[in-house]
Amino acid sequence: MSTAYQERDVYVAIADPTRRKLIRLLADSEEVPLYELTPHFQIGRTAVSKHLAILKKADLVTNRKVGRETRYRLNAAPLQEVKDWLAFYEKFWNERAILLKNILEE
Template sequence: MPDIDVFAALANPARRQLLGLLLDSGPLPVQQLAAQFAMSRPSVSEHLKVLKDAGLVGERKAGRQRYYELRPEPLRDLTRWLTPYERFWREKLGNLRTLLDEEGDPASHD
């Protein structure tokens, strides 16, 4: 079980950007990840620690380098949890679209 809430980990834009980089590029060393940000390497490492504690990234050591990789399992769990809410809002928006179409159709006011 993750040590930190996945929502809390995803709340920060820098952490979402780190996940995007790992999704696009695969495993990367912390130096390469840090080069993508206008913040210190220790700050990037702290963001990676939050992601790791949430189970969203894995870490492996190769020599003196630490490589990080995306771990999608918590995101899959989150998607499963969010799916009923997505259906709810899709239905509500569909009903709104129907209502607006009827309001805009002069024939429907007779």
């Protein structure tokens, strides 16, 4: 798998706990400037910015300049792909749970 593909891959983007936390923080707000996101992490502003860039390449984040600051917003649409992929496994485990329940009731 090429590096360029991985950078745009929503699964690669959400694989990192820092990026998942960024997604969660952005989900709670309309738009958030970088300086408001940085205090939530034990890493520097540059590192947070790099994580946001990866999320942006995966189309999970949009940004816009307002004066000298950049504000970030969540674009949750690509997460639908993850939800659809997980739906199969939810069905798989639900079927297994029903089977186990039936076995235990016998």
